[in-house]
Amino acid sequence: MLKMSSLFLRTLRDDPSDASVASHKLLVRAGYIRPIAAGIFSWLPLGVIALRNVERVIRDEMDKAGFQEVHFPALLPKDPYERSNRWEEYGPALFRLQDRKGSDYLLGPTHEEMFTLMVKSEYSSYKDLPLSIYQIQTKYRDEARPRSGIIRGREFIMKDSYSFDLDDAGLEVSYQKHRAAYISTFDRLGLKFNIVSAVSGAMGGSKSEEFLAPSPTGEDTYVLCPKCGYAANVEAMVSKVGKKEIAKAPEMELLDTPDTPTIESLVAVMNQKYQANVSASDTLKNILLVADGAVISILIPGDRQVDLKRVEANLAGVKELRLFEDGDFAKNPALVKGYVGPQDAKKLGIKLYADPSVVVGSHWITGANTKNKHMRYVTHGRDFSVDGFIEAVEINQGDPCPSCDSPIIIDRAIEIGHIFQLGRKYAQALDLTVLDSQGKSQVVTMGSYGIGVTRALAAIAEQSHDEIGIIWPDEIAPAKVHIVATGREDEPFIQAERIGKELEAKGISVMIDDRREASPGVKFKDAELIGNPYILIFGKSLAQGQVEFRIRRSGEKSEIALGEITSYLVKLLG
């Protein structure tokens, strides 16, 4: 029983000045965590209890799924990361250090290498597979910008699992098992979430999905189709490539369009000077980029914005991507800023990509590659052709769903889990092979599955709080029942403690506010701030043998006879 008279806890009346998101403010105010440095926190008793509760739920579901827990050090030697090339690849986000002999070490940002090596050293037969193992471990990443309290820290706790299979079919099975385990885990954690397609990214591998907890403070943007259920991270959303008949468009026509370097000014001149009755969506934007030193042009409709994150995510193999700058125009005099068009791209040796909305057969008003000139009826497939389609436009609310064409919605979310089919990258790099039934050596295929443990705790607080405090789900709360004893008499305190003991004997965790000196108001405020789901108040009505029962989430209040409390709660919470 947690007794507030002696609990190592001090709640704060004011929000900490350096916190801006709800979970950060409330976890600090309610005495769960304290800041130590940017993205680094200490955990007070209440925080430790809540965190252990999250871990308990995760462990429980992992074990139920047949995955086995292992544990690695956070302090790791350089060698395995050198072999996978990540000592270099991970860049400045890796915490590196040296021991007294000058040997290089790192604080693990993630443990693919270690898991791979562990399996390699124990197993060598296909008969040992499939295998899924996991750990709950502190990770270290020197984030360029830690933010939002515990949501993006430089030290954080992660549950990471890895699956090992002989072939792709096996990997798919392991992947689905993890997917199912994650669904039940997040359900128990009381989180609302969507499973969305994600970009596999630099990790390679084919299939990847993210578990996103919708929240305005989230860093991820995703699209959701309310009609068919399609869901994807915006970076991973793939729109349809349409096709039109190359039909009525007249031959290209050169137009004199003085002083029209922007879409807006172009549309105005077209409508005034040429009575064209066009809008921005009839014009074509040519986004010039430098990809690893080469000039590329990306075509999008004039009424849309480019989303460089999506472009980058979809340009395979490009390491460095940046926008064209004035210096680049100076070096490429054939490209006239504000008057670029795709029809001369071949001649200029520029790679051309189009957003799928620039369909083959469509015609456009676009630059004539001459200052103060534009062209119209420039037709895709006739007057220019592209080297490929690439997702480039910024996705807007109401855009058509790639699978059913109804309007999509856009939302923000916190990434609480990520599952993906890694494939053979690490197994190859670290030579993890097993003998198959023919006695032939086979490279093992792997899956990788992560849950941000500390982040999940923050996401719960983000999704489940009100103006006065946190509202924990039953399994995560420091205690299920928060007992408040009030008044100057001894009786409420005696009865409160007696009932507390009874509840604990029935397996219901209890926190009791047995502070004699604190006023009732303070106790109520603290109870609401701390956020245990059920509150019992021993006070005024005790003279009539009644105790007040409150549900934190709904605010519902009722009176229960002293003698019936325990059985009532056992029934409610059992």
Next chain:
RNA sequence: CGGGGCGUAGCGUAGUGGCUAGCGCGCCUGCUUUGGGAGCAGGAGACCGUGGGUUCGAAUCCCUCCGCCCCGACCA
């Protein structure tokens, strides 16, 4: 790493060149109070982020560094 903001007691803050750095919360002592962050009285607690400079005089003005927060870039 680019842009912006901020560092004054455990927390929240006032103080923009001039007396002993002020207030609220919290903390300690005493009395009163106990169903919505109680009242009165007394008290402890601050190298005003750091180092330098300007000045008769600096929390206040200038420079350096450090730290924290926000936006962006980045983020297996």
